[in-house]
Structures are given as structure tokens and as C-alpha cells.
Amino acid sequence: MTYDTGPLPALLNIAIWLPVAGAILIAIIPGNVDRVARWIAAITSLAVLCIALYLLAVLGVLAPFGSSVSVTSPWSPHFVTNLPWLQQLNVHYAVGLDGLSGPMFLLNALLVFLAVVISWNTTLRTREYFALVLVLETAVAGVFSSLDLFLFFLFWELELIPMYLLIGIWGGERRENAAMKFILYTIAGSAFMLVGIIILYLSAPARSFDMMYLSAQQFAPGVQAVVWVLLFIGFAVKVPIFPFHTWLPDAHTEAPTAMSVLLAGVLLKMGAYGLIRMNVGILPDATRDYAMTLAVLAVINILYGALVAMMQTDLKRVIANSSISHMGYVILGASALTPIGLEGAVFQMFTHGTITGLLFMVVGLVYDRTHTRRIADLGGLAARMPIVTIVFVIAALASLGLPGLSGFVAEFLVFIGSFPRWGVGTILGVITIAITAGYMLWLVERVFWGPEKPQWQHLGDASAREIMAISALVLVIVLVGVFPGLLGTMISSAMAPLAARY
Amino acid sequence: MDVNLGAIAPELVLVAAAAVIILMDAFLPRGLPRAAVLPLALLGLAVSAVVTIPLLQHSGTSFSGAISVDPYAIYFKLLFIIAAALVLLASASFLEDVARYRSEFVGLLLLATTALMLLAAASDLITIYIALEMSGLSIAFLSAWNKRDVRSTEAGLKYFLLSAMSSAVLLYGMAIIYGLTGQLQLSAIARELTTSPNAALFLGMTMLLAGFGFKISAVPFQMWTPDVYEGAPTVVTAYLSVASKSAGFAVLIRVLMTALPAERADWSVLIAVLALATMTVGNIVALVQSNMKRMLAYSSIAQAGYVLVGVAAASPRSISAVLFYLLAYTATNLAAFIAVIAITRYVGSERIRDFRGLHHRAPGLAFALAVALLSLAGLPPFVGFFAKLYIFWAAAEGGLLWLVLVAMINSAISLYYYAQVIHDMYLVSAAEPAPGGAAPPPRPVPAVVSLGIALTGVLLLGVFSGTFFSFQNVAAAALAR
Numbered sequence: 001m002t003y004d005t006g007p008l009p010a011l012l013n014i015a016i017w018l019p020v021a022g023a024i025l026i027a028i029i030p031g032n033v034d035r036v037a038r039w040i041a042a043i044t045s046l047a048v049l050c051i052a053l054y055l056l057a058v059l060g061v062l063a064p065f066g067s068s069v070s071v072t073s074p075w076s077p078h079f080v081t082n083l084p085w086l087q088q089l090n091v092h093y094a095v096g097l098d099g100l101s102g103p104m105f106l107l108n109a110l111l112v113f114l115a116v117v118i119s120w121n122t123t124l125r126t127r128e129y130f131a132l133v134l135v136l137e138t139a140v141a142g143v144f145s146s147l148d149l150f151l152f153f154l155f156w157e158l159e160l161i162p163m164y165l166l167i168g169i170w171g172g173e174r175r176e177n178a179a180m181k182f183i184l185y186t187i188a189g190s191a192f193m194l195v196g197i198i199i200l201y202l203s204a205p206a207r208s209f210d211m212m213y214l215s216a217q218q219f220a221p222g223v224q225a226v227v228w229v230l231l232f233i234g235f236a237v238k239v240p241i242f243p244f245h246t247w248l249p250d251a252h253t254e255a256p257t258a259m260s261v262l263l264a265g266v267l268l269k270m271g272a273y274g275l276i277r278m279n280v281g282i283l284p285d286a287t288r289d290y291a292m293t294l295a296v297l298a299v300i301n302i303l304y305g306a307l308v309a310m311m312q313t314d315l316k317r318v319i320a321n322s323s324i325s326h327m328g329y330v331i332l333g334a335s336a337l338t339p340i341g342l343e344g345a346v347f348q349m350f351t352h353g354t355i356t357g358l359l360f361m362v363v364g365l366v367y368d369r370t371h372t373r374r375i376a377d378l379g380g381l382a383a384r385m386p387i388v389t390i391v392f393v394i395a396a397l398a399s400l401g402l403p404g405l406s407g408f409v410a411e412f413l414v415f416i417g418s419f420p421r422w423g424v425g426t427i428l429g430v431i432t433i434a435i436t437a438g439y440m441l442w443l444v445e446r447v448f449w450g451p452e453k454p455q456w457q458h459l460g461d462a463s464a465r466e467i468m469a470i471s472a473l474v475l476v477i478v479l480v481g482v483f484p485g486l487l488g489t490m491i492s493s494a495m496a497p498l499a500a501r502y
Numbered sequence: 503m504d505v506n507l508g509a510i511a512p513e514l515v516l517v518a519a520a521a522v523i524i525l526m527d528a529f530l531p532r533g534l535p536r537a538a539v540l541p542l543a544l545l546g547l548a549v550s551a552v553v554t555i556p557l558l559q560h561s562g563t564s565f566s567g568a569i570s571v572d573p574y575a576i577y578f579k580l581l582f583i584i585a586a587a588l589v590l591l592a593s594a595s596f597l598e599d600v601a602r603y604r605s606e607f608v609g610l611l612l613l614a615t616t617a618l619m620l621l622a623a624a625s626d627l628i629t630i631y632i633a634l635e636m637s638g639l640s641i642a643f644l645s646a647w648n649k650r651d652v653r654s655t656e657a658g659l660k661y662f663l664l665s666a667m668s669s670a671v672l673l674y675g676m677a678i679i680y681g682l683t684g685q686l687q688l689s690a691i692a693r694e695l696t697t698s699p700n701a702a703l704f705l706g707m708t709m710l711l712a713g714f715g716f717k718i719s720a721v722p723f724q725m726w727t728p729d730v731y732e733g734a735p736t737v738v739t740a741y742l743s744v745a746s747k748s749a750g751f752a753v754l755i756r757v758l759m760t761a762l763p764a765e766r767a768d769w770s771v772l773i774a775v776l777a778l779a780t781m782t783v784g785n786i787v788a789l790v791q792s793n794m795k796r797m798l799a800y801s802s803i804a805q806a807g808y809v810l811v812g813v814a815a816a817s818p819r820s821i822s823a824v825l826f827y828l829l830a831y832t833a834t835n836l837a838a839f840i841a842v843i844a845i846t847r848y849v850g851s852e853r854i855r856d857f858r859g860l861h862h863r864a865p866g867l868a869f870a871l872a873v874a875l876l877s878l879a880g881l882p883p884f885v886g887f888f889a890k891l892y893i894f895w896a897a898a899e900g901g902l903l904w905l906v907l908v909a910m911i912n913s914a915i916s917l918y919y920y921a922q923v924i925h926d927m928y929l930v931s932a933a934e935p936a937p938g939g940a941a942p943p944p945r946p947v948p949a950v951v952s953l954g955i956a957l958t959g960v961l962l963l964g965v966f967s968g969t970f971f972s973f974q975n976v977a978a979a980a981l982a983r
Binding site: 195 | 822881883888891894895898906910914917925928929967968975
């Protein structure tokens with residue numbers, strides 16, 4: 001594997017490790033450092049965001065041309081750093097970005113920065129909060145940029161404890177239960193994933209964890225089938241795919257606002273990313289065999305998530321279940337194994353992150369003011385908080401795929417891509433858009449429209465800081481909706497060689 | 503009869519140090535000054551380490567093959583010296599109540615270390631037995647050190663009786679092997695056992711496994727572990743859990759690889775079954791523990807199970823992984839126990855529930871314990887993650903993929919009871935005011951140094967494991983010769 005020389009690989013490494021440095025700084029500064037801690041977090045995450053934007057801009061230009069890294073692998077990463085690390089197991093420290101991981105990396109940087117902004121006024125144990133958020137940022141950035149399976153697994157496990165503590169300390173009433181559920185589900189899934197990784201390592205002609213190398217190998221069908229199932233279990237817990245989804249509603253609901261944003265916006269994408277990178281990328285024969293199963297599970301996600309969302313009485317739980325539903329679109333597009341389907345899947349990963357992130361942010365704003373998540377208690381909030389209402393409506397419309405907003409592009413690509421392969425499934429997915437519109441618009445109507453209720457007379461609208469955070473996401477959603485090519489070029493250039501295998 | 507005292511120089515130094523400390527305390531008019539005991543002991547350990555290193559140049563056996571000098575033995579000797587040093591530092595702060603007998607305690611600990619070092623180097627059945635008995639006696643006395651605490655006395659007596667019983671079984675097994683081969687020296691036994699295995703050999707092998715199984719707390723020989731770990735003074739528990747267990751593994755691996763290589767197919771299966779049982783029982787029973795020391799005891803049993811997975815694979819790579827794991831486990835368990843000593847003294851209780859809200863009152867200690875527990879659970883970036891992965895990889899290479907899957911699931915299960923402690927320390931606030939008041943816990947220098955060294959090991963050994971794995975490889979290769 002070759003080195004990419006120049007400052008860009010170094011920039012990528014800085015973007016990955018700067019948050020941890022910030023976290024250590026926050027941890028060791030003596031004294032009462034609440035204000036300093038959040039400023040350090042904000043500056044660090046803003047710096048990472050700027051670097052990520054720059055890298056993505058370069059990637060957008062470079063991506064169509066591929067890279068000189070490997071001719072037989074479908075992946076062609078840029079900004080590659082590859083250093084030998086643990087010779088005993090032939091583990092390398094290898095990181096890089098391509099059209100699949102680049103948008104995810106940017107999503108992570110963006111959402112963490114906005115999460116810091118949204119949780120600016122955290123008073124409980126401020127120092128630990130921001131330190132943990134920064135450690136989480138490094139872990140997720142590492143997952144997306146790893147090019148070595150051992151490193152991937154290391155970062156995957158690294159995000160467990162920060163998330164556990166973040167949900168468990170700063171969450172809602174049943175936070176401890178939700179946090180424990182989250183961590184046990186994920187680590188059980190990753191136990192299977194590790195065994196799959198081990199089998200891959202041992203089955204390759206030369207023992208290696210290098211993703212590029214592994215994706216260029218032909219594995220025996222029996223090995224592929226076993227590894228596919230093992231890896232699938234690990235990723236299915238994260239996405240989450242029915243029936244491994246039961247941890248999600250609790251975790252999303254009980255987590256503090258900023259963590260719900262990160263959970264839904266970024267952590268779920270880790271599972272889908274792993275599915276596309278490893279299952280689809282390294283195990284083509286098994287993926288062809290299991291594509292139907294994947295599609296069926298995807299449709300179940302879509303339909304079941306939407307129907308359950310319709311029935312919820314808790315504001316956050318509606319969004320959480322809609323998350324399950326929208327991740328189903330990702331899996332549907334991925335299971336189609338067509339260039340457009342895969343492109344739609346990755347697009348949906350990015351857009352879902354921004355849209356659901358925005359939804360959770362707005363819900364968090366509402367909750368901060370009303371201190372209730374029960375929809376029945378809410379109503380008529382539009383008169384009191386017009387800006388929040390406007391943004392929530394935009395988010396709801398994006399969620400149901402209104403053209404002009406990014407959700408439409410993603411879902412459209414998914415449907416176009418998967419219809420040739422899974423006609424019935426696609427039709428069901430399209431019908432579910434109607435259901436999505438149903439529960440989303442109903443939600444808007446119940447919470448924001450309608451007569452004003454006396455107990456909400458005193459509420460105020462979003463503050464300048466909050467407006468800044470939510471409008472940043474609105475901007476991204478509109479921008480990607482109107483100019484999808486910004487991301488589309490690099491995503492399709494990464495997915496085309498992959499789909500060519502099928 | 504070749505008598506080469508240089509081969510046992512490290513042990514001789516420690517015996518001399520122990521003798522100096524005990525005798526000086528006995529015969530000086532006012533006894534040895536309290537402040538002099540620990541530095542003398544540390545000096546003895548340091549000299550012993552210094553004397554051990556040159557032995558790396560030589561390789562071979564001495565005393566007619568009873569003691570072998572090879573990198574494998576030296577690795578363990580250094581490991582025991584480090585463990586003893588860290589435990590002694592911790593005991594300086596936490597064992598004032600037995601000040602009157604301080605020199606005996608330290609002397610006994612040094613003698614226990616000597617015995618364990620001999621055990622790692624023994625390549626002859628009788629020497630193994632002697633070293634095993636010597637270490638068993640020392641540790642039994644150390645476990646019963648809190649004379650007025652009934653649990654401590656029970657711990658010492660239990661350990662002594664069970665140790666004696668397992669030694670008897672071990673001796674019977676050795677007698678069978680001797681009867682079959684007429685040899686006591688391990689490599690000579692291997693040479694004589696060229697005939698196909700028979701029932702008698704199998705019986706002898708099983709009895710050897712039973713005898714060593716006691717030392718390493720393998721299921722079903724683990725019943726003493728929770729009671730002894732809970733009852734003994736925690737510094738002794740710390741030493742017992744790392745040094746004694748490592749020594750048990752050292753001798754088990756040496757006997758299996760050197761004396762019984764031809765029967766690998768048989769004992770590999772046996773060890774795999776033992777590993778399965780040990781991991782599972784250890785983890786499942788740990789789930790319901792409410793006493794911290796007992797929980798750590800069951801966690802130690804489970805950890806022994808993971809190591810046995812590596813032993814079952816029996817390849818040079820898996821033995822290297824086992825050696826690294828024992829090093830990682832030493833650092834982690836010592837950090838955990840030293841933190842637990844400080845915490846239990848501060849909080850006044852050993853129950854996990856009473857650790858609630860520790861994060862506010864003693865953040866440093868809570869952090870230290872959390873790091874140690876997460877390392878035991880196998881989470882990155884701590885050394886436990888890397889150590890487990892090395893063993894699992896090597897075991898998978900050796901064809902034990904099913905065992906690796908079970909081990910990974912067990913590892914996931916174990917996270918629950920480790921997370922429970924973290925949950926209590928971090929997520930929950932203390933309901934009642936702290937028994938010790940709001941004052942922060944004391945920070946005695948020796949204990950802080952000891953904990954700091956152990957924690958540094960937990961944090962750094964994993965990430966930098968690539969650079970010094972060569973030592974483990976050499977040590978494992980020495981065994982294969």
C-alpha cells in the first residue's frame with residue numbers, strides 16, 4: 001500500500017486525534033473549569049469540522065479519478081496513512097477517506113460540533129460531559145476512516161464507554177437501564193463481529209487486516225457465508241435492523257438531546273457503513289445469496305418503524321422509531337446491489353443523519369422549555385415559538401421526502417435503484433412515505449398547531465445560539481437537496497466499482 | 503551432579519534478603535526499624551532482578567536437569583519480581599496494623615516469590631513439587647495474616663488444606679508418570695513416552711492437571727478462590743491473584759509442552775474443556791456478586807479461563823500470547839486490587855453498593871478502578887483488549903474457533919458486572935453522607951507509586967505491545983526447543 005505524501009494525510013490524522021487531545025486537556029486543567037471546558041470543546045470540534053470540510057472539498061475533486069492505491073480492490077481511498085503497528089498480528093495503523101467514508105466523516109464532525117453548541121448550558125458535571133463527547137468524536141471518526149480491520153474494531157469498541165456514560169449520567173428518567181441495554185446489545189453484537197474478522201484474517205492468503213487487500217481476495221463460498229452472518233449480526237445491532245432494534249427506542253429517548261442527535265445521526269451510520277464496507281465490499285458471493293434476506297428485513301424496518309412511530313405518545317419515541325424506519329431505506333438501497341441503489345443508500349445515510357439530527361434538536365428545544373415529552377400535553381406551540389415551528393416543519397418535510405430537500409434525493413435514488421431488483425419491496429417503501437407523512441404531519445399538527453394552551457403562555461423562542469445550530473442543519477439539508485452533486489459525485493465514484501462486482 | 507549456583511542466583515538473593523530481614527528483626531535489640539524493612543526488601547528484589555538479566559545469555563539446565571535457565575523462566579522471574587515489588591509498596595501503606603510482624607510479612611512474601619521463581623524454572627518433577635509446596639505454605643500463612651479476623655484465618659486454613667489435597671493428587675500423578683517412564687526430568691519423560699498413550703498415562707496426566715488446576719483456579723478446582731480472596735488481607739489477595747496464578751500457568755505450560763508433547767491431542771482437548779468451564783462459571787457467578795473482592799475473585803477465575811484458551815492452542819504463537827496476557831493481567835489486577843484496598847478503607851465497606859458516588863468523593867481512585875475494570879472487560883485502548891485479541895487470534899489459528907466464539911461471548915457477558923461497579927461509582931450519587939466524611943482519601947506515597955506504575959502499564963502496554971512482543975516470542979520459542 002502506498003503513502004499519500006503531502007499535508008493532507010497529516011490533516012486527516014489531526015482531525016481524528018484532535019478531539020482526544022482536547023478531552024485530555026479538559027480533564028487535566030485544574031480548578032473549576034466549566035466555562036473553559038465547553039469553549040475547548042467548541043473550538044476543538046469547530047477545528048475538526050473545518051478540516052473535514054476542507055478534506056471533503058479536496059475529495060470531491062479527487063474522487064472521480066480514483067487513487068493509485070490498489071487496482072484490484074473496489075475501494076480507492078485518499079489521504080492514506082499506513083504505518084506498521086503490531087507486527088505480531090500484521091496490524092497497521094491505516095487511515096484514509098473515500099467516497100463512502102468521506103461524507104460520514106463530515107457528518108460526524110458536523111453533528112458533534114452542533115451537539116456541543118446545543119448542550120452549551122449543561123451544568124451537571126460539565127467537564128466530564130464535554131471530555132466524553134470529544135472522546136466519542138475521535139472514536140467515531142476512527143471507525144469511518146480506518147482502513148485496517150483491527151483498527152476498525154478498536155475504534156468500534158472505543159465508543160461504547162463514552163456513550164454509556166453520556167446516556168447514563170446525563171439522560172432522562174430511565175437512563176441507567178437504557179445505557180446498560182445499549183452497551184450490552186452492542187458488545188454482544190461485536191463479539192460475533194470479531195469472530196467474523198478473525199475468520200477473514202485467517203482465510204486470506206497472506207494474514208492481514210488490510211481492508212483493501214481483503215476486498216481484493218476471493219474467499220471460498222463457505223467461508224463467505226459464515227463470515228457474512230457473523231459480521232451482519234454485529235452491524236445489524238447498530239443500524240439497527242429488525243429484530244435487533246429493541247435497544248434503540250429506549251436509548252434515543254432517554255439520552256440527553258445532544259446525545260440523541262449523535263446516536264441517531266452518527267452511531268447508527270457506523271452499522272450501515274460496516275455493512276457496505278465489509279459485507280458488500282469483501283464478501284460478494286455471500287451478499288448475492290443473502291440480498292433477499294436483507295431486502296426483506298429492510299422492508300420490515302421501513303414499515304414496522306413507521307407504523308410503531310404512528311402510535312407513540314412520547315415525542316422523542318416518534319422520532320426514534322422514525323429513525324428505524326429511515327435506516328430501513330439505507331438497507332433497502334444497499335440490498336439492491338445496483339450502482340444507484342448503493343449510492344442512494346449512502347446518500348440516505350448522510351441525509352438521515354442531518355434530518356434526524358435536526359428533528360432531535362428541535363424536540364430537545366421543545367423539551368427544554370416545556371419539560372414534557374407527552375404529545376397530549378403539548379399543543380399550540382407555534383404562536384410562542386415560531387422559529388422552532390418553522391424548523392420542525394422543514395425537518396418533518398425533509399423526513400418525508402419533499403423535493404428540494406435532501407431527503408427526497410436520497411429516497412428517490414434508493415427507489416430507482418432498488419425497483420429493478422425488489423419491485424414489491426420498493427412499492428412498500430414508497431407507500432410507507434405516505435405513512436411517514438401521516439405521522440410526521442400529525443405530530444406537527446398536535447404539537448405546534450391548534451389553540452394555545454394556557455400552561456405554555458410563558459414560553460420563549462429559540463435563543464441565538466440555538467438558532468445558529470438548527471439553521472446550520474437546515475442549510476445543509478437544503479443545500480444537499482438542491483445541489484446533490486456536492487456529495488453525489490464522490491459517493492457514486494466510490495459505489496460504481498463496488499456495484500460493478502454484482 | 504552439576505551444581506551451578508549461578509542458575510539459581512536470583513532465588514538465592516531473595517532468600518538472603520528474606521533471611522536478613524527476619525533474622526535482623528529477631529536479633530537486633532529493638533528489632534529492625536519499621537522504616538528499614540521495605541527498602542531492604544525492595545533492594546533485595548532489585549538485586550535479584552539485576553542478577554536475573556545476565557542469565558538471558560545462557561540456556562540450559564543445571565542440577566542434573568532440575569532447574570532450567572531459559573528465557574521462558576527468566577520472563578516469569580522478572581514478572582514475579584515486579585509483582586512482589588508493587589505489592590510490597592502497596593502493603594507499606596495498607597498493612598500498618600501488623601506493624602509488629604512487618605518483617606515476617608515481608609520476609610514471607612520474599613520467600614513466596616522465591617518459591618514461585620523456582621516453580622517457573624523447575625524442569626524436574628520433584629523440584630516442581632518442592633517449589634509448589636513452598637509457595638503453598640507461604641501463601642497460606644500470608645492469607646491468615648489478620649489473626650483476629652475469622653475470615654482471614656478461614657482463608658488461610660482453606661488454602662492450606664486444599665493446597666495439600668491438590669498436591670497429593672499431583673504427587674500421585676507424578677508417581678504414575680514416573681512409574682511409566684522411570685524418569686523425573688521433563689524432557690527425559692518426553693523421550694521415554696514414545697509408546698502409544700495408555701490409560702495409566704491419561705490418568706497421570708489428568709491428575710497433574712488437577713494439581714495445577716488448583717493453582718490457577720480452573721473449574722472444577724476453583725472452590726477455594728472466592729473465600730480465600732475475600733478473607734485474606736487484600737494485599738495478599740493481590741499477590742495471590744497475579745503471581746501465584748502466573749506461576750501455576752508457567753509450570754503447567756512447561757510440563758505440558760516439555761514432558762507431554764506427544765499427547766498434545768489429548769491434553770489440548772482437556773484444557774479446552776477446562777477453559778470453557780472456567781470462563782463460563784467464573785463469569786456467570788460473578789454476575790451475582792455483591793462483595794467487591796468476591797467479584798474480583800470470580801473475575802480472576804474467568805480470566806484464567808481466557809488464558810487456558812491460549813494454552814489449549816499450544817502453538818508458539820499462542821504461548822507468546824499467553825505470556826503477554828499474564829503480564830497484562832498482572833498490571834491490571836494489581837491496579838484493581840490496590841484501588842480496591844484504598845476505596846474499601848475510605849468507604850469502610852467491601853460491598854459494591856457502598857461505592858456509590860465515589861466519583862465525587864475520590865475521583866482519582868474511581869478512575870483507577872474504572873480503568874482496571876474496563877481493561878479486564880477487554881475494552882480498548884487498555885491492555886486487556888490487546889491481550890485478549892492476541893490470545894483469541896492465536897487460538898483461532900490453532901483451530902479452536904468455537905472456543906474463541908464462546909470466549910468472546912463470555913467477555914461480553916463480563917462487561918455487565920464490571921459496568922455495574924462503574925455504574926455505581928459514576929452514575930449514581932451516594933444516598934447517605936459518606937462514612938468517612940467529606941474529606942478526600944489519604945494518598946500515601948508508596949501506594950500511589952504502586953498504583954501509578956500498574957495503571958501506566960494498563961494504559962500503555964497494549965498500544966505499544968508491538969515493540970516488545972519479541973521477548974515473549976523468544977520465551978515461547980525457548981520452550982519449544
